[in-house]
Amino acid sequence: MSEQSKSSQDPDHTPRVVIAGAGIAGVQTAVALREAGWRGAITLLGDEPHQPYDRPPLSKALLLGPADGATFDIDFAALGIDLHLGRPVTALRPGAHEMDTAEGPIAYDHAVLATGADPVLLPGSEDRAGVHLLRTLDDAERLRSVLAARQRVVVVGAGWIGAEFATAAREAGSTVTVVEAADRPLAGALPAEVADRMTGWYADAGAELRTGTRVAAVSSGEVALADGTTLPADAVVVGIGARPATAWLAGSGVALSPQDGSVLADDQLRTSVPDVFAVGDCASFPSARYGRRLLIHHWDNALQGPRTVAENITRGAAEGVVYDPVPYFWSEQFGRFVQYAGHHEGADETIWRGDPAGASWAVLWLRENRLAALLAVGRPRDLAQGRKLIEKGAALDRDRAADATLPLKAAAR
Known part of the structure; x- marks a missing residue:
């Protein structure tokens, strides 16, 4: 139901969009709603205590420089966006049209799920000192000190994040070894004949790449590999993928993919329950262009999808806009x-x-x-x-x- 039709039924009611997640998908949805003409209330809920920031620089410039440039230059108050930091959403109750938080429930007319993705953890290393992820601003801050000390670093995973961190670490003067379980870098992203052409980039940059071997254990000061090799490590950086952050939706009735846990959005980014949309890393959508459902964990998707969500909330179901982009991403490495x-x-x-x-x-x-x-x-x-x-x-x-x-x-x- 559109903003106009709800307001006509109850002139005193101010319709509200509540957005779970204050990453780029959530922030851009809030901004796009205003640009699309949404005149109702907007509540934006963020897990972290920091002002909303952009994530791509975390694995690039922010590892080697200050974090000042990461924060979005957006005046949320001027746009009438009610921003709550450090307030994660714990549950969605579509029957009541409410989102639950530790501070109490928040009622919505439309809800947007933009909770992103959680990094995959290395089994057995969750509480190990010296083991790092690179997903948040705090992660980047901790790793900046590691690079400043020019320590011996072992990177687990030769995907996009692993390659970008290895690039920054070599630029900082650290000794870098990258361990990849597959037989080549970027094995899950590119065909072998293409990824094989990138293997030599590591050696050219002075980083050691070990493929076809898994990590058996991480202990203080070293990483043990499944082939019996032990690597000295002052710090270990894990970059072995991410999964949609959707566990909090259990029992909500929102349909999730049994394969990857993503919210099963339709081609207008609507979920299986009324008045709830999903966008960014937590959602997959059907692509007519490619004839399959796509789950895209990249910045451009989190930037483009919110425009579709904003248009569909503002216009209402009768004038729905279809989302079928050409996926795009970039990486700076070596x-x-x-x-x-x-x-x-x-x-x-x-x-x-x-x-x-x-x-x-x-x-x-x-x-x-x-x-x-x-x-x-x-x-x-x-x-x-x-x-x-x-x-x-x-x-x-x-x-x-x-x-x-x-x-x-x-x-x-």
Whole structure:
């Protein structure tokens, strides 16, 4: 039900949107609601005591410099956004239209679930001194002191976060060993023929990469691997993935994925219960573009999804807006700017642009002759043009697409 229709039924009632989570998805939803014309109340609930901040710098600039630039430059009071810090939501009760917190329940007309994702922990290391995660501002602050001391660091996990932290640690002068259970870095994100081209980046930066081995135990000053090797470690950084932060929704009636625990939002980011939406890292959604449900743990999704939620709350169900973006993310690692757009699973052809042994190259994935995804290393123009081609569903001329001297847009048929 739209704001206008609720207000017409009860002129004295001020409709309220309550947003659980004050990360980028929650903050952007609050701001987007005002931009979309929402005139009711907005309550934003954050777990942490800090003013809302951006997360991408945590694994990049903030590890080596001050945290001042991370805080969002938003005047919440001026926008009429009621911000509560250090007040996590503990339960959702759709029948009563209330969210529970330690300070008491908060009634809502519309609720937005934007609780993000929780890092996966290394079994047996939860309470170990010297074991770190990199998910929050406090995590980054603790790790900054580790890097300042130029300690011996073992990074568990060679995914995006692991590579970015290893990059910062090497820049700070730390000795770095990265341990990955899979046979290559980025095993869960990219095909082997692409990820294999990135393996040498670690050695080039002076970091040791050990693949195909698991961590058996972490103790004071060392990490024991399953192959019997013991690595000296003044600090251990765990980056082995994240899961949607949805455990608090147990018993709420909100449908969750049995595979990954994400909120099963529809193509308008509505959940299975009335008047409740979900956005960002905690939610998956069906993509008509790719013919499958997507769970995207990247900044751009947390930035774009809130606009759809805001429009759908403000307009009401009769004028729903569908969310079907071209996924996008970037990573800065070992002196390279890596960008990705689209979704390569289901592609039936791969095209290389440039020499992957060089400083700049790209790989394209096609499905039925149309560009479905691309990875660009040091080629931002390819990424910008490719993203537009994916949005258009453009077919490509293969020979022109493979010619790295031509603009990628010149390959469109």
